[in-house]
Amino acid sequence: MNRRTLLASAAFALGLAGAAAAQDPVKVGFVYVGPIGDGGWTYEHDKGRLAVEAHFGDAVETVYQESVPEGADAERVMTQMALSGADLIFATSFGFMDPVINVAQKFPDVKFEHATGYKRADNVSTYSARFYEGRAVQGLIAGHMTESNIIGYIASYPIPEVVRGINSAFIHARQVNPDVQFKVIWAYTWFDPAKEADAATALIEQGADVILQHTDSTAPQAAAERAGNVYTFGQASDMIEYAPKPRISSIIDNWAPYYIERVQAVIDGTWESEDTWDGIAPGMVGIGEITDAVPAEVKAEAEALIAAMASGEYHPFTGPLNRQDGTPWLAEGEVADDGTLLGMNFYVEGLTGAVPQ
Amino acid sequence: MDFGAINPTVLAASLMVASTPILLAAIGELVVEKSGVLNLGVEGMMITGAIVGFAIAVETGSPALGFLTAMAGGAALSLIFGVLTQVLMSNQVATGLALTLFGLGFSALIGQGYVGVKPPALAKPDLGLLADIPVLGRVLFSHDLIVYLSLALVVAVWAFLRFTRAGLILRAVGENHDAAHALGYKVVRIRLAAIAFGGACAGLGGAYLSLMRVPQWTEGMTAGAGWIALAIVVFASWRAGRVLLGAYLFGGVAVLQLNLQAAGVAVPVELLSASPYLVTIIVLVIISADRGRAALNAPASLGRVFHASS
Amino acid sequence: MIRLEKRPQPSRAWTVATPLLAVALTMVAGGLMFALLGKDPVVAIRTIFWDPLFHEQFASYSRPQLLVKAGPLILIAIGLSLGFRAGIWNIGAEGQYIMGALAGAGVALALYPLDAWFLFPLMVVAGALGGWAWAMIPAILKTRFRTNEILVSLLLVYVAEQVLASMALGLMKNPEGGGFPGSRNLQHYPAAANTELIAGTGMHWGVAAAFIAVIAVYVLLTRHILGFQIRLAGQSPRAARFAGVNPNALVVICLGLSGALAGLAGLFEVAGPGGRINIGFNQGYGFTAIIVAFLGRLHPVGILLAGLLMALTYIGGELAQFMLGIPSAAIQAFQGMLLFFLLGVDVLSNYHIRLGRRRAA
Structure with missing residues (x-):
């Protein structure tokens, strides 16, 4: 069973089969270390997620998980996201580094983006802001x-x-x-x-x-x-x-431009593992x-x-x-x-x- | 290092502000525990008061109304605990912890639309000449109303427990609920009233955080203040005056360690950061080493289930 | 007029039925909340309670994760239940959990890269000792100076958090970690790693230890004189004194045991699923375990079941969050409701409900 059929059966089980099968949107997951209501770090990442939704409309489905402790829980959350058919997962805290690498090994077809870390793999990019x-x-x-x-x-x-x-x-x-x-x-x-x-x-x-x-x-x-x-x-x-x-x-x-760019790359099939450290120039x-x-x-x-x-x-x-x-x-x-x-x-x-x- | 930069007068004034949320919550919990009930849900009631007060203050533009609603909100939440422990006789420790869990979730849920909003400010009373007295003016007469209210509450609770008949009954219920019941007192009702009072105080303390001291709404913003309030009640060995002492000691060390850092004192930061907790423990050890009277002061029925069997 | 009449013995039938009734009531109340949030309540409830166990997609992964999540909760709660039965209040298991993890990981990091069979057993001993030592502070202050153990154990949690931060930023910082906080990952250090005993089951040494603790404490409480003394001290301190129970010894034993078990839980977590010492390593297991202990009515088997139920709501809650977009706050409130109902309906197993006026006594 490949991942697409997995996605379809997962969606079917959820009673959402119609929506998922008709459009087959790119599924993007976000893993947050704090609550969205923290008004700071996580709040801004979630604004990036909302910008992705606004930009792509029905072509993209986003899912997220708040207040994920760094460690075993992060690994489980990302594994479950990958199992549910996520194509791209943003892990937005330094402490998610080892869990990202572990999960990425298990799901070579899923792309991962890890904020502020330094470990990369073929399907793991890192990004941070200057x-x-x-x-x-x-x-x-x-x-x-x-x-x-x-x-x-x-x-x-x-x-x-x-x-x-x-x-x-x-x-x-x-x-x-x-x-x-x-x-x-x-x-x-x-x-x-x-x-x-x-x-x-x-x-x-x-x-x-x-x-x-x-x-x-x-x-x-x-x-x-x-x-x-x-x-x-x-x-x-x-x-x-x-x-x-x-x-x-x-x-x-301001994570929105980067998130939109990376989601676009997945849609276009041009996504590659990169290390991004952007500053004022691109608006990050x-x-x-x-x-x-x-x-x-x-x-x-x-x-x-x-x-x-x-x-x-x-x-x-x-x-x-x-x-x-x-x-x-x-x-x-x-x-x-x-x-x-x-x-x-x-x-x-x-x-x-x-x-x- | 620059100790000269630390002004004791200013420090004293700041520690009063910093201590007020835990003082309010602790004085409420004192009354609850005096009635023989241990409510570990202070954190949950504080955070609920914080968001309810914040939301109402923002919506109506009236901080005073916000504070009142925060008290109502804290009391309402505490009555969930009250009904479960007093009517359905559930375990108090577990129910209190569940209340904290529920309060943290519930507050975050209603607070979703209030992130990044600036609340209206409560006007400070202008005490005119009094505030201009050197040293004392700054320490005693430069605060907002809630600080004075918290001090008044300490005195009121002290007088209530010590001098009034109602206070005596409350203590009797806490000491021996079966005897109090036999004398014809309504144990459950008295305890429910005490629990609601504790909830209102915790709610007020939470709203002081979100409306005055920070002022802002963010999820989980009480960051453990409710737990400290619980510890302060134990520290005080269930006496109102010592609740004030404990809260100001804790708040004082917390403010002092930040001041020492700013002055560049060469002590490891992690040690400074742990100092409020360590100092509280050490002071309690010194006090309780004194013939161990502290233990005798705990209400004898604390945390025990009451069932009117006769 | 409704009134309650104490049963001479807790009703066996209700003891089994009340948790089910509570879950049912939570489904109604929680479903109402989810409906108010604009989510399909039936789907939400099914995602939380059913999908982690039986969803064809996730279950094979989630079921083992239940053990991973429940293991530390059960291990800590079992230790706490002894003290709670005796009226000794250790509220600081969270701190003991941290210190156990630090002590155990400290041994491994100090001996890195030693590859020896005895390394992991040594870490286990260190982990237990770390938690034990941290619990001995309130124990000794209590027996020596009669200092209240609730306050000391609770405040020491915050001190332990500072020690943890200090270690993650200083002494235990990974020298190859590019200046970032956090230790080496013990999962990548085979001699120190607490790996799955049987692949794909979630069963690691910590889960095994939790099961062993459940059995040991069951035996202790039913067969051993110490178990009798603990129960007696809780029910009647005076009677206990007449029976020759030394209250100070009981304080030291109960706090020490619960501290050691919490320390073990921390060690197994850091060497296994957690992997590394970092600033946010502790995540409230020590506090949640208090709820688990009481939810299980301080009985070893009850604690086992309560720990698994809590784990289920965590994992099901996660699924509900990202599959249905339910905020984590709603899940927390939902957990709170479940606890309220579980604690509230317990009244049915201990009391008869009678209608009508009280008979003249």
Whole structure:
């Protein structure tokens, strides 16, 4: 029995035989690590899924599973999706890496796309976003906007993605403001809005007047609004409800173009295993509107930086750059390679404190 | 390291805000446990209060109405527990856990349309001159109404349990339900009322999270606060004043560790992050080592099924 | 006027019938909820309860998965049931589960890439010890300082989570993992892997251990003096003291046993289906097991059945989510309802329902 007949019998058992057999749409599965209602990481991936549905209409059927723990449950969920006839499965969390590889071995005809991982196979692609490009823009604006020269940073866990963001923001804040200092709080949770609120309050009380966040809730925005004269940036989603102040810009996860492209490739039969790490240029990293609270010349400078990164003319990690202990990392004009960036677990020179190990 | 950056006055004010949700939930649970009922569903009632209050505040534009509905919602949910444990005499531990599971699911279900919405703000009372007093003004007179309400509730519950006849009856029911029943008290009704009060307090605490402290709706946003509230009641050895102490201790350490991180103190982050739990345990050990009076304070009928056999 | 009259003995007929009645009631109430969400209730209910077992497409895969999911729940719940019977409240099995997994995986990662027959047995011992040691903290604080074990065991869950995060990010981080958090995958380390004992059955050492625990505790409770003491301490602490039961020893034994079993569950999970230590490794088995223990009325056979039923709703719930687009929140609410009904209708096995006025006593 091949997979098509499997699909047909599965659909028959569900009493949906008519719909499935008539059109035979491409079935796309999404596996989420959190609930769609998290308003951040998973919420944005699901927006990508909805965009796929809107774009392809009846030609595509999407299914999804929320709040899938990383480990045995992920493997089961993906196996069941593959058994039910999914043609393409997006696994949207780093921790799904080994389960994706295991399931992909069992279902060579099913295509898998794994977000933020590094293991690939003939039927497993990886994709991720160069969020550090967005961080560079935030750093530049923050460096200009701060008057106390203290910038607060709410981080989740000390993983390379987060460390990369801190470094990128710091480098660009220092470029425009040599006196700037970063205060970093590690929340040690992926998700606890109340703790994020407390962290933002603590940073503001210790003099930070710009808050950057690598956590997804709007708690820092609300804390900044209460405090007055504190600026923030939206994270994952635009958080436009706090514009024009305190939210003066944002980094938006925009997976829709990539998801549409990959589904199209499956429809066309041109899908191949690839490694995609996209940034501002193709729109995977969106920069939300820079509001009027930001002076016009700063806004222009930020837009120039965005344009330079989009055109590939500028890389946020360009030498000369030293590591925190003063040892040279990148020589004048040298650009960081992706391997180092992917596993980045050190601070650049000028940052205080240590990356928790 | 920059300890100078930590201002004790500001810290004190912040810890009061941070502690209020668990304080509210814990003071409600205290009354429930004093009546001899162990409701482990605090987390489920809090999160239900969080979404019900949020939704009503957004729809009507009135945070006050939101808070009231959150209390009603928490109480309504708690009565599922009440009917199951008091009328159908189900096991309290398991029913409470089931209530948490149900509340988390139910809240997420009704909250689907409220992700990414900004709720209306509750105006802070302007205490004028009082708020300008140095130190005290910031610590005591710069808060929102719910913080004061939570403090008033602690005093009210303390006075109720200690001085009123109704409070005495409630405690009697919790100590020995058979004796209370023999004296003609309606054990089941009294307990249902206590359970509903606990649910209303938990709902209010949840709404304080979603409407004031964060303020935002996201699934599962209580992130374990209900469990901490349960622990605080035990910590307090079932005394109202010590519930306040426990909640502020926990909230205080939680806020302090974030401040220490921001000040760049060289202590491993994971240790700082675990510190609220560790400090609570250590303080409890120190208190309970004192001749073990704590254990004697637990309501004797706590968690036991009551059946009026005569 | 309806009133309840206590049965002298729980009714055997109702003991069997009530779970079925509860499932039926849940189908009605849950079906109503699914209908309100715009889903076909009959299809939804069938997907949850029937398809994991008998669907021609999935069942051959899902049935073994039931064991994988139920194994840790049963193993932990069996341990907890002893303490619960004796009135000793270990709410922190989740933390003991984490520490068992860390201890067991720690042994394997420290000895990597040693290929020796004794590695896996050593990990099993370490896993049990890890859970046991974490449970000894509330036990010793309770016996020494009379500190309440509910609070200590519960708060230690959060401490264990921090230890887990710290290990996943630091000491146990995979040196070949490109800087990402999480340990090596023990499934790829044959000497340490907890593989299926019979391929395609889902039966791994953890499931075997769960079955052994069910039998052992059954024997303990019915045949052994310790089982008698545990039951006596729960029913009447005073009588237990007169009978010479040492309450402190009971605390240490019950917390220790439940901790060790939870630790074992963690070890078998990390060495088997889970594969690796990572930040979100624990997923609530320790808390769900409390429900399983009471759902099974603290009886070993009851726990076995309750664990399998919970596993069924998890796996059926997953199928319902992606096949029918039912949100995971609705599945959670559905599980809550099922528990409500199971707990509520239990009244029928313990009480007669009488109509009419009470006879004068």
